[in-house]
Amino acid sequence: MKLFSCQSCGQVLFFENTHCESCGHRLGYCTESSRLLALEPAADGNGWLAVGEGIEAPTRFFCTNAEYDVCNWLVPEGSTDALCVACRYNHVIPDLNKEGNQELWRRLEQAKHRLFYSLLLLHLPMPTRAENPTGGLVFNFPDDPENGEGKVMTGHDEGVITIALREADDVEREKMRVEMGEHYRTLLGHFRHEVGHFYWNILVRDAGNEDACRAMFGDHTQDYGAALQRHYENGPPAGWPENYVSSYATTHPWEDFAETWAHYLHVVDTLQTAVAFGVAVSPAVAKDGSLSQSFNFDTYAATSFDQLLAAWPPLTLAVNALNRSMGQADLYPFVITPAIAKKLHFVHNLIHGLPLTAVAAVPQ
Known part of the structure; x- marks a missing residue:
């Protein structure tokens, strides 16, 4: 994620900011320019004008969901849609008549907007349900039934991504993380994982890349339900960390792909944050320079996977050590082995339209 600055006063701004804390200007994220704009009301009171763009600048309008304080994005210029x-x-969306649901929805939207920030920068296709009625992208954020009969399951089904509302409750999510023996469970992680299933459909199945994906992740035609049951009954296979980024990735090739996809987005976006802050890692004790790294490249536009891969370990070692110094768990509790790196490389090439055959297959 980038850092932003106020066009009015130069104050440093962050992605979710709605007002500049220094000069008070209203802020809105412009998807066309990937900028957080400082705004002032239009003279006729209808819409907003970006500070410093001149009198010929277009009038901007906020997404309708801004009235619920869950969105700070602007509707694209020329759009007739009321939503961003x-x-x-x-x-x-959650039932806003139920106490606390608006705050839970806000947390979901913050994570979802960060997901869309990445998808837009990577220029990934995002067909809507109107454009593709049977496979277009759509999001559901339902609450569990009040009668206690069952719980909503987070997941993906032919473009429909469901994130259970309780996942936005930090206590509930941590409880589920512990019960399921997961190192990592976040809202943003859920969004990145589930959209990985969507892009398996779009970029693998529908694009004729199933054979290449099968060579990398295994045979996806095996029974998914049986594989899931086997995983929860027996756990991951021995030695799984060598070939899988998480234990859940061992469940089925679809889950391996989705977990790898999510981790690729973790890498690219976190490295962009390091670039934005001018981070440099150069521990004096590593006299061979193996952990020295400066972060000064466009991570979203990087066509060289090796550049991303070289930058990631020094950064995660540093931030994990910082977390431990604060008594916190590792920020990134995963290890990128050579086999996992090949899978990440495959996802990188898939996203950037590079030859998939350039990545050697990993034995399953």
Whole structure:
């Protein structure tokens, strides 16, 4: 994620900011320019004008969901849609008459908007349900039934991504993380994982890349339900960390792909944050320079996977050590082995339209 600055006063701004804390200007994220704009009301009171763009600048309008304080994005110029690029994909939102649900929805939207920030920068296709009625992207955020009969399951089904509302409750999510023996469970992680399933459909199945993906991740035609049951009954196979980025990735090739996809987005976006802050890692004790790294490249536009891969270990070692110094768990509790790196490389090439045959297959 980038850092932003106020066009009015130069104050440093962050992605979710709605007002500049220094000069008070209203802020809105512009998807066309990937900028957080400082805004002032239009003279006729209808819409907003970006500070410093001149009298010929277009009038801007906020997404309708801004009135619920869950979105700070602007509707694209010339659009007749009342919703921003991210919110127009919503289908089911929480019941806002129920106390606390608006705050839970805000947390979901913050994570979802960060997901869309990445998808837009990577220029990935995002067909809507109107464009593709049987496979277009759509989001549901339902609450569990009040009668206690079952719970909503987070997952993906032919473009429909469901994130259970309780996942936005930090206590509930931590409880589930511990019960399921996971090192890592976050809202943003859920979004990145589930959209990985969507892109398996779009970039693998529908693009004729199933054979290449099978060579990398295994045979996806095996029974998914049986594989899931086997995983929960027996756990991951011995030695799994050598070939899989998480234990859940061992469940089925679809889950391996989705977990790898999520981790690729973790890498690219976190490295962009390091670039934005001018981070450099150069521990004096590593006299061979193996952990020295400066972060000064466009991570989203990087066509060289090796550049991303070289930068990632020094950064994660540093931030994990910082977390431990604060008594916190590792920020990135995973290890990128050579086999996992090949899978990440495959996802990188898939996203950037590079030859998939350039990545050697990993034995399963």
